[in-house]
Amino acid sequence: MRKTMLLVTATLVFLTYNLDNIYARKTPVPCYFQVKCLCIHETINSDLIIDCSRKNLSNVPDFPRNSYSIDLQHNGIQFINGEKFRNLTHLTMLDLSFNAIAGFNRSSFEGMKKLVVLKLNNNPLRFKGTSIPVDTFKPLSGLKHLGIKNIIPPIDRSKYYNIPDESLSDLKMLETVEVDILKADPFGQVYKSLIYLHTINMGKCSFYEIAVTTFRFVPYLKNLDIDISCTIRFLRNFHYGLSRLKSLSLHKLGTKYMIGGFSLIVCELMQTPIEILSFRNSFTEKTEDLSPIWNTIRHCLYNSRIGMIRITENNFAGNISKLEEPPYSLRFLNLSNNKLERFAMKLNRIRILILSDNFLGGFLHSNKYMITNKSMLEHVDLSRNIIYKLNVGLFHGQPNLKQIILGRNGLREVAFDLSQSPNLRFLDLSNNLITSLNERTMAMFENIAKISNLTIDMYNNPLSCNCGTLPFLIWMTKTRVRLLHIRHYRCVLDDGSEVTLNALKEIIYKQQKDCVSYSDILIGSTISLFIVIVLLLSALVYKYRWKLRYMFYLAKSKHYSYKASNEDGIDYSYHSFISYSDNDRSFVIKDCITNLENDGEFKLCVHQRDFLPGQDITVNITNAIHESKKNHLYNY
Template identity: 35%
Template sequence: MNTRLLVMCFMAICGQDIMDDQCSYWQDDQCLLHANCSNRGFGFIPALRLPNVVYLDLSTNRIEKIESKSFSSLTNLLELNLSANIISLLEIDAFLGLEHLRILNIRKNFLVYNSISFPNSVFKPLKSLFHLDITSSSVYHSDQNFEEFSIDVISDLKTLESIVIDIISDRFGQSVFGIGFTSLTHLTKLTAGSCNIKFDNATFLNVPYLDWISLKNCTMKSYHGGTLKHRNFTFLSFEGIMHHSIADWQNVVYDFDDNLINTLVLTSSFLLNTFLPDHFYNTLGQTGITHLSLNKNDFIEPEELIFDDPIGYSKTLPLSLRDLDFSNNNLLNFNLIMPELEYLNLENNSLGYFLESEKYSATNTTVLKHINLSFNGIDKLNTSVFHGHPCLEKINLSNNFLTDIHFDISHLKTLKIMDLSNNRIQGFEKRTIEHLNKLFDESNLQFNLSNNIIKCTCDNIQFLQWMVERSVHFSQKNRIKCTYGNETTILLATFTKTLLQLEKECGSYTMLIILMSVALLTVCITVISGLAYRYRWTLRYIYYMTVSKYRRYKPQNTDHNFSYDAFISYADEDKSFIVKECIPILEVQGGMEICIHQRDFLPGEEITNNITNAIHESRKTICIITRSFLDSYYCMFEFNIARMESIYSRGGTNILLLVFYDQLRAQDLPLVMLELVQQDSYLEYPDDEQGNIVFWDKIKEAIAV
């Protein structure tokens, strides 16, 4: 809307027939007219005839002086901005007519605190002035006269409550707060402009009602004890103050002893110190302090450097303290007693390693409501770090290196906000999800997982489904991204349809894995079964020898010393041959010790153990091969165990002797038996008198070898 049209609207609404095209105008919701005449290149105050203008901005022009009666027609003006001009002179009636003016800003001009720039009683018309900013670009001019300035100019501002002024000394060594300030009984707020001074008992002597002081970016040449003693402050700031002596800070702390302080700001004030001044917390404990800012310093520990502190003064916060800001330091540890603290800011420190195993609170139970641990290089937290926090409402762990919630928050029934943004979370473990579900069911907890790298993969499908189901508990949905294996990303806010597709893909993938697993298992079982079958007798032999070792007592044999000369393996159908021929000829006539299963096996012992022991304790094993032998399970068992004995216990020496009692065809014999036959490890029973003599001689010879 152009100027003419806006003024016409103003005429219609407020009944004024006034126009001016030199400035831009606008109205607020109370029908009060604002005039913006800034940055127009004016070298003088333009002749405005808008009596209903209440806010006038003439900043950033080229105005050199304020002539008498420049604003006499603007009787309704409440705020006047003359900053950033080149004003060096105010004529005596410069502000005539501004009886209702509340705020005057003439900062960044070339005014000098003397009777030339500020003639006697120039501020007298300003009977309602509430706030004044007179910081100057000529602050170090040699003609400053603070005593004269305070008596003849400042003393007329009886209603002034807030001032922004340069805090310096003139050539006479006088503070800017001359005797005239004593008449300003409503002046309670001071903001320093340029500030370079020695602080002593006289600095603030003439402004006894101040309870809000900002000395931001002051240069403190020195500080004498007592400068701020016996005062009550709602706000006291030393932010960015420059000083050259640790002793000065100690004097400041000592002054707190008799003060009441609500808010104390010590931001960027200890750039030369890595520890707090002595007795810092103990002294503040007497002030009733509620807010303390110690941010942007170089502290490596939050405590005073006291070597003998049995009571713990150096780590006990004031009982009245509710808000503590220790952000942007170099803290390596933090463990303070915080009896009534509600807000703790530890952002941007180096507490990651410390908090892996320790807690930041030395108090068993706190009333803490907000804790900020962002930007601390945390990849793991002590499980119990938040125990004893029944009132906790907000946890900020953003911009760290966390991958999951391995710390316990299940008891935090009052928790409303958990900020885990900008970490390394790809998903939560099942146990974490179960704990969070309980909290979600009992509270309106809001999670911020924005700017993490959450995986859109099948192995993370349960976490993704859970996030969609519990989406009401996740804030910043438009910044929670899910990343596929091909690096493409989608937002949680539009994730539902994509999740359905992912579930289908993962279902097919799961079936493929199951089929491949079954196939692989089948192959493994087949291979193992084949190997077990091929080496079945080896495995049986090892098993029975192991069982025999632990289940039966046997005399310890030395090499070539056996209990029996031979063990005879035969079928029960051939028992008469054993009784009538083998025993009489080999034992009675030959003097040999023969093991016969019907006679020598140990009663009550498993037959397989008896067989294994008999073969192992006999020099030779003689198998009487008949059709009944081949059909007998235990006969073939004895044959195979004897074969394994030859391989594994006799160093490969054959201990088997096959005696063919029946006439059998080659195709009737097992393959392993044919191999022994081919090695000539067999005899045929002749069943004639002459042949029997030779047969039994060979038997005896084979047993003796």
């Protein structure tokens, strides 16, 4: 368990500090001895890392003495001449996988005492007869990793042999071997002398049983990787032969190949010191439900030492029922590339959660991947999940978060809240659709950066450089947040052109000038428009002044008329206003005034007598109307 915790911690350190080296790696250049190959001067003493893979080579080039690592994968090399490697005394890694090599001679690896890794996978090697002498690998006294699996079989299957055990007898320092399983008892007595051998990667086989005695001559076996596409049977009590097993990886098996049952395999692992369990591309025959698989693992290994589980490259696109709480000791969970559309689990003690390459975007828009209110999560990877928007509180209750990976999604803004993750050190927002950050988000990042050394990667986002995003551009120059590889960022100007931010201050200066000019134009245009509108309204008022005045007095008269008809005790100046034409003048003066004023004690308003001189006729009329209790109109 302690080693698993160290592995988890080392993984966190790698994830934190190796990100900085992505762009810092040296650029390969064509090799002077073979222009098809690429070389890197990696070490201080100019040791060469050489990449000659996929270069259509039929012969091994003449490599220089300071060659440190050579990659010759995917070529057409058929034979290894010992003279080619004799003087490469500094060579530590040689990869000849995916070639057409059928054999070697005794001098093929002469002089390569410092070679640590040799990979010969996926070649048509013939281990029967004189094609490959038994002592071929004898010069490789320092070899620790030998890859010799997935051998291309001959047309005549009867000549299809595995590597003889005797060929490995001289590799006393061997720690890892990759080998096909082509006989009933593949790990013979020779393996007993390989006291440092702790890892076996099993390649091709036709039918194989893993029993109690399978690894009896590999007593120090800790890591078993079954990378095969064949029928395999796990016999009951197989765990007795794996008393030191720490890691088991099953690749491309499928449930139909696991004769004996999935639960039998997992539950027997409880009897081993298993710490790492991997199922890669193992549940793909149909759309599977993750729940029964996961719940079986949880049930069988809850009280085990299991610290790391990888279930990747499977088909869990269907509905998922309840996922039970992880095993108590589990700290690392990788469920990437499983076509998951939903995921929610108690994550009390898990520190690293990898959910990349799934379809969780729709689910995480309004849900959380964590059922519990608090967790010990330090690293979460949600990259490549078709995420356009996240639940605002997705990262709440996770105060220990140090890394959040959200790269290669469709995020247009940072709308989620990180205020409850003060220890955040790295946030990957690369390869999204973000154009800028708003004031709230920038303030949130600043607060986190006061506590931790926050680094943010926004590489390959369509950032905008305009007046609206000017505060964001200025923030990038002043923030205490470290913006990873900011010189590689690209920004889209208003005219549609793109610029890199390697001269950000100059871009800001230009934008400020353009924005000031734009502001002046905008203010001037606004004032001018206001003046034009005022003048236009003034002209309209002047043109229709009489009509407007009439409408005003008409409204006013209606108002007073309404009050006069509904209120008692109002003191009017006149009993009646008499409006008449000149034709009725005699009638009004002789009859109305005589009969009504003189005899009837009524006071009348007559324009010839009572209108005020100098006032507009309309004013006099409206005043007369308002000051009279009644109005009479004569028009004979």
